[in-house]
Amino acid sequence: MAKPKTPELPNPAAAAEYLIDSWQRSILFLDVMRRRAAQYEEHAAEVAPNVLDYKAELLVDGRKLARPVNYLLTRIVPPEGVAIDARKRPFVIVDPRAGHGPGIGGFKADSEIGVAMKAGHPAYFIGFLPDPVPGQTIEDIARAEAVFLETVIARHPEAEGKPSVIGNCQAGWAVMILAALRPELFGPIIIAGTPLSYWAGTRGQYPMRYTGGLLGGSWLTALTGDLGAGIFDGAWLVQNFENQNPANTLWTKQYNLWSKIDTEPERYLEFEEWWGGHVTLNAEEMQWIVDELFVGNHLAAGDIRTADGTAIDLRSIRSPIVVFCSRGDNITPPQQALDWILDLYDSVDDIRAWGQTIVYTVHDTVGHLGIFVSAGVARKEHDEFASNIDLIDVLPPGLYEAVLTPKGETIDNPDLVTGEWVMRCEARTLDDIRALGCNDLAEERKFATAARVSEINLALYRAFAQPVVRALVPPPLAEAMRRLHPLRLSYEMFGPRNPWMTWVATEAERVRGHRAPVSAENPLVGAQAMVSQSVVEGLDAWRKVVERLSEETFHTIYGNPALQAALGIDPSSQKRPRKAAESKLHEALVGQRIEELAADMTRGGLAEALVRALIWVGMARNVVDERGFAAIRRLREAHPASRQISLADFKARVREQYLMLIVDEEAALKAIPSLLPTATEDRRAAFDALRGVVEASGAPGDALTERLRRVAALFGLGPELVTNRKAS
Structure with missing residues (x-):
């Protein structure tokens, strides 16, 4: 970031102009906070809150299935002027249940839903209600989504191909699990920003993967669920995302609104409606996710089994798998999105032998949420995937990278290109995946050690502490603690229960009638930018120190040969601790x-x-x-x-x-x-x-x-x- 020029000292008139503008911006900022709180309460009061930009028609209510769940299948009603071709395969978008409510896949016109319908495909959406059905499990949700896909298939007998399913973030691994159990239900699968190899990463980057080990494993997840009286508050997941970028969380997001108060409020409120739509999970659901995926990393190795003993082997998937990830994503970096391929296969010939087609594309800069939300991404990557989904479906088995280049004016046969970009699927090898960065055997052993420590600590917690915690936390107390979560308080403190907000609303109306924006040439505007940049740089420096300390602490503790040996991890082993079994x-x-x-x-x-x-x-x-x-x-x-x-x-x-x-x-x-x-x-x-x-x-x-x-x-x-x- 280029540093702003050193501002000149202001004259009294410039200082007065800036002070008036700052006061007005502050009042309008508080008014946006008031509107944000009102929006939060209105959204939470809805029966099925979502942020879809499209009208949706309910088809299947998961609460009425044999094993009820809080998931819903809806048909997206095409907007006026959008033509749907009955011969084209339907698209089914599955949104993540990772602390926020549903709708991010259809948040804007330029979205996954939007580009699918633009290409003539019928679109369906799998969302969920804020609260889980008591007793529902991850496996129950997978069975429900199988019913949803069967419903979609039955509605499109003329379609050339099974539904293409898009799984965003957390929904991506859920889609992959179902595709391994019911491969006949799927056309091409697109997993966007989805972690599948949870230990993977690069030294000096992406420190979120160390969190489980540094906290001693999943016992803290169990404690959080017990403090919620059997309910895990999704606001804690959102808090984890916030903690990854303290500069944005504590300063940039608010400063950007305050400094652009005349143009930014509507965009800010639109995003905050989704960001503040916190949902809950059953404690058992969250415990399964953390034990089996985040800390245990069992999915790619085929170590997860259903209730009837069926092994979930991702090599059983018969549909093409499209992996969309980004180097700018610190939640799901490319290694976590792609290194499951190294866990499952020894070579591209091995991929072919299993009859699988895997296509990946790596964006250079977009962040985690931008993969689903960014209009630029939707108009490029998602647009090309939707337009060329049949091409992806007929690719021969193997590993490919989807490379997008501008169509331009000199390209041969431009009439054969559907959009503004030309998609080429170029053959790749496992070495291309390794070149993105991956763990060596020593690092794999450290994560395996952390997983063993997690199992021990969880067992100790369940044996000695869990009965006491559960006895001390009745449901009313758990509900009160949920309402006091810092993220919820950040909304509610500006709500109608705060008597000062009435004055803010009145004053904001007066300010709008006498708005006097400061001129861009005012030297104090430059000083303001310098102060903001200094705050961001300070918070970024703090983040980097914490990340470096966290990484070194993890490697020091779990790299100890004595600890590894005591937990049954051979420090000299040359085998990957997590590797899919040969068949x-x-x-x-x-x-x-x-x-x-x-x-x-x-x-x-x-x-x-x-x-x-x-x-x-x-x-x-x-x-x-x-x-x-x-x-x-x-x-x-x-x-x-x-x-x-x-x-x-x-x-x-x-x-x-x-x-x-x-x-x-x-x-x-x-x-x-x-x-x-x-x-x-x-x-x-x-x-x-x-x-x-x-x-x-x-x-x-x-x-x-x-x-x-x-x-x-x-x-x-x-x-x-x-x-x-x-x-x-």
Whole structure:
């Protein structure tokens, strides 16, 4: 941040002008605080509070299910002028229940819901009520969301593909758990800002991952739940977010409002309606989240089981997984969003063997909330994902990075691009994930040690302290303590119960009638900016010291070889403490599948030959471009016979032909002539279509041209068809 210029000393007139403006801004600031408090109480009084910018129609009330939960399925009513295509797969947005209320996924017109409907997709929203149903569990919520998805699927029999589900933050891991248990319900899954590898990170950054170890584990979660008489107050989760950036929490947010009081209030109040919509969880729900995920880090390793003993293995997911994260996110940094891939797989071939497609994109600057809220992000990343969701669905198994580049004026075939950006899915390896930063084995052992300490401390708390705490905290006392939470008090202290607020409202009206903003040239405005910057720098310096101390303390305590050995962690072990188990059954099934693919290389017809040849030619680029898929879509629309092939059938053929090339490339290529029709004109028409798809993404280079020549030979055609475009 550039430092403001040193201001000149003000003259008396400038000083008077600034003092009047400061007084008026302060009164108007207090009035915004009054309005904020009134908004808070009005929002809390609603039966189903949310901040959706769209009209929603209730379809399924989770409280009426066999295992009732406080979740709801709603259909988003398209705004006037928005056309929905019944053939397009629906989008289902699931909002996080992480202390705030629902609606952030449809907070603005430029939002996940907005861009989905803009692309012609029906949109549904899974939200929740402020208070949980007594006794509901995380597993109950997953079962309810399965019912919700079944309902959406039944409503769209004409749709080409299962619903695409977006899970924001906490909702992302919940969606992944359900997708592992019920993979048949899902189309492509988009997880935005979602932590799945909770120990991951980079030294010197992202200190939130050390919190559980520094607090001695999850016993404090149990204590908080007991102090709430079985209810965990989500305001504590929001407080954790606030603590990550004290400069913003204690100063910048308020200063920005005060200094821009004539333009900022409406935006500020709009966001505060969601930020202050605190919800609660059952203590058992929060305990499960902390033990199994935040501290235990059991999800990626497949160590979590349902009530009936079913292991939750993320490798069971059959839908493409799109991971959206950001380097500017200190809540879910890229390592926590992506390193679960390293826990599950040994190589990209391993990903392919499990039949999974994983696409990721890493934003450079946007913060955690900006991933869901930022209009710029919605108009770019989410817009491209929504527009190209079918392309993502048919990608061959593997690991890809979604790279977005401006369409510009010089790009080839701009008519094949749906938005202002061109999306390319570029093949990546696990080394690309490691390059973003990951734990070494020593760090993994430290977190494993912290998890063991957490288990011991929780057991000690439950044995000796929990009965006493529960006996001393009846529900009325717990409710009183919830109302006294600092975050709630920050709203209520400016509410109608404060008699001074009546005077503030009256004075604010008078000030608006005599508003005299200070001129930008006033030297005291520059001094004000300098003071603000000094406060921010001081708070940032304090934060960095605390973060550094926290990190060093964690590594010193849990890196102690004696402590590790005492807790059963081998300090010299070269194995990751959390690693998904190998499956002999899966290995046998893969071997059987390889034999089937080898036997089927000569089976099929022109469609199989075209798909196989197209994939092989495209492998030279190592990139899948949205323009190529758009060209395929146009061909499909232009030929009635092609329209009879569903998207699901096309996806199955792409995967099968791709795997044949992986199993035995030469054998798969040599089998192509046996799949082609005998008529030369049919082969030539097919080759022209293939070449058109390849050239849709831009002029082919030498490698692609050479492959096109070989395909022409396999089709029984001359090489001049490749070099002479007009010949066709």
